[in-house]
Amino acid sequence: MAPVQSGHGLEALGVSWWRSEGESVKVLVSDVPYRRELEPLPDGVELVAEPEPDVEFVLLGPELAQDLPGLFARLPRVRVVQSTQAGVEWLLPAVPDGVVVCSASGAHDVPVSEWVVAVLLAMRRRLPEFLQR
Numbered sequence: 382m383a384p385v386q387s388g389h390g391l392e393a394l395g396v397s398w399w400r401s402e403g404e405s406v407k408v409l410v411s412d413v414p415y416r417r418e419l420e421p422l423p424d425g426v427e428l429v430a431e432p433e434p435d436v437e438f439v440l441l442g443p444e445l446a447q448d449l450p451g452l453f454a455r456l457p458r459v460r461v462v463q464s465t466q467a468g469v470e471w472l473l474p475a476v477p478d479g480v481v482v483c484s485a486s487g488a489h490d491v492p493v494s495e496w497v498v499a500v501l502l503a504m505r506r507r508l509p510e511f512l513q514r
Contacts (some may be wrong), residue, residue: 407454409436411444432456441465441472449475 405425410416412430432455438440443467445452459480464472467486476482
């Protein structure tokens with residue numbers, strides 16, 4: 382079973398942890414709006430939208446998770462899978478041996494906490510009643 386690490390994305394993992402300086406790494410990321418959130422990219426990181434045999438890092442969102450066995454069959458050099466979800470139990474059986482799986486656990490802690498505080502303040506100040514008038 383693949384090891385699971387907590388962390389968030391390319392910067393937190395430090396894509397250079399398995400690379401020598403000057404070498405590059407291909408990262409598979411679906412061509413979706415959140416893809417722009419990964420910029421600016423570290424030196425030596427190339428994003429691709431389609432599976433290629435030399436991809437080593439996968440940012441696995443729902444778009445790529447439709448056919449996991451087929452996906453991993455097309456990625457013989459994959460070394461790291463970063464899930465966009467906190468739970469990765471569903472993913473572990475499909476991941477090849479030796480591939481590190483990272484969850485998105487904690488990625489939304491601060492925004493959700495801020496939203497809860499804002500809603501509590503709004504309720505305390507009776508803002509819903511004000512909006513209905």
